[in-house]
Amino acid sequence: xxxxxxxxxxxxxxxxxxxxxxxxxxxxQGARVVAFARSAGDVRGDVADPEAIERLFAETEARYGxxxxxxxxxxxxxxAPLVETDLxxxxxxxxxxxxxxxxxxxxxxxxxxxxxxxAIVNVASISGVVGPEKFPGWVSYCAAKGAVISLTEALAVExxxxxxxxxxxxxxxxxxxxxxxxxxxxxxxxxxxxxAETILFLASxxxxxxxxxxxxxxxS
Numbered sequence: 367x368x369x370x371x372x373x374x375x376x377x378x379x380x381x382x383x384x385x386x387x388x389x390x391x392x393x394x395q396g397a398r399v400v401a402f403a404r405s406a407g408d409v410r411g412d413v414a415d416p417e418a419i420e421r422l423f424a425e426t427e428a429r430y431g432x433x434x435x436x437x438x439x440x441x442x443x444x445x446a447p448l449v450e451t452d453l454x455x456x457x458x459x460x461x462x463x464x465x466x467x468x469x470x471x472x473x474x475x476x477x478x479x480x481x482x483x484x485a486i487v488n489v490a491s492i493s494g495v496v497g498p499e500k501f502p503g504w505v506s507y508c509a510a511k512g513a514v515i516s517l518t519e520a521l522a523v524e525x526x527x528x529x530x531x532x533x534x535x536x537x538x539x540x541x542x543x544x545x546x547x548x549x550x551x552x553x554x555x556x557x558x559x560x561x562a563e564t565i566l567f568l569a570s571x572x573x574x575x576x577x578x579x580x581x582x583x584x585x586s
Contacts, residue, residue, distance in 0.1 A: 371396030379440030383542030522578030538584025
């Protein structure tokens with residue numbers, strides 16, 4: 367019997383790629399999953415919209431109960447040199463990739479902290495990790511994913527004695543529609559399922575001693 371069986375899970379950005387595969391694997395492990403995305407899913411909406419996030423959690427609670435596992439996977443890439451990235455494009459990048467994580471975490475945490483249990487997994491990127499060479503034209507994306515990693519570390523410290531764990535996963539190139547579009551069709555180094563398996567590990571009791579960690583999933 368999986369330790370994920372019966373757990374209430376929310377996965378954002380679940381219409382394709384890593385999010386879709388994560389939702390499928392959680393469901394296969396017996397979790398009660400609510401998939402959130404703009405184009406498809408159990409609940410539809412923009413992760414950067416506070417009202418959409420409230421609706422997501424309200425519908426999840428009405429259907430299954432409080433969220434016990436939150437996977438913040440929703441994200442976007444907007445490839446452009448910094449001088450061509452106007453303020454609106456910059457703000458949209460952070461709204462989706464960072465504010466979406468903030469909004470979902472802030473909504474999930476009260477019930478998790480009240481119960482003294484819960485797991486949050488934030489999907490960051492190799493692009494946000496200090497050290498690896500970055501792709502040209504990805505400045506806004508790199509900055510946003512770096513913020514997600516820092517948010518993960520800081521939040522984990524803030525609630526480390528309350529029974530809730532917060533971790534991140536930073537993949538390299540993954541065979542998803544978003545990678546194909548942003549990379550110009552360059553081959554990917556791993557599959558969405560491989561990243562989803564890592565997310566499940568962080569969401570499960572198998573990673574119980576881990577908190578505030580960022581798992582880098584790529585070859586150097």
